[in-house]
Amino acid sequence: DIQMTQSPSFLSASVGDRVTITCRASQSISSDLNWYQQKPGKAPDLLIYAASSLQSGVPSRFRGSGAGTDFTLSISNLQPEDFGSYYCQQSYSVPLTFGGGTKVDIK
């Protein structure tokens, strides 16, 4: 099974900051990496697919990058509505696996 390791598990940042979340796969997954945002009590939303493609309707301040084993989700100009948890997920092979999540708190 492919293990997905996310870091940090928690971060606190101010409005306007740029934040970066990393996700590392235990083996190469090409660009088969998705990012989701989840607000408390809600279902996740797809933000980024295929490592760097922005899902329709997602603000351009979200950016994904990486390939192989190392991936990054960046949020520039952090907004109050960006609080929540973020998860990476590999779609390369079954069993599909998620990272442990990163909780983003707005200072």
Place this chain on the structure above:
Amino acid sequence: EVQLLESGGGSGQPGGSLRLSCAASGFSFSSYAMSWVRQAPGKGLEWVSTITGSLGTTYYADSVKGRFTISRDNAKNTLYLQMNSLRGEDTAVYYCAKDQWTGASNFNFASWGQGTLVAVSS
């Protein structure tokens, strides 16, 4: 507009059974692979199972293989998850999710239902 509405959650006993349903609307249901993803209280996301659109090929996480069965009724636009031999560790919110594109499963979960809670306890 894509809508996914789960039902069937509730309390179950260890060793017991539950069947979850997910009613879909707003898209050509039979053309998309569908999945179940769960989230234990206060924990992260865990993929459970996927079924492709037309051929109905199924995939399972090891943690549920042999106990859970995913199925679909394309005439009723409904996805199911039959959960047998329930364990305490199956306690979670169960989400149904729709693939991003038609055809073979791409395993990108583009739309999600609101979730249904399954609580397994004696």
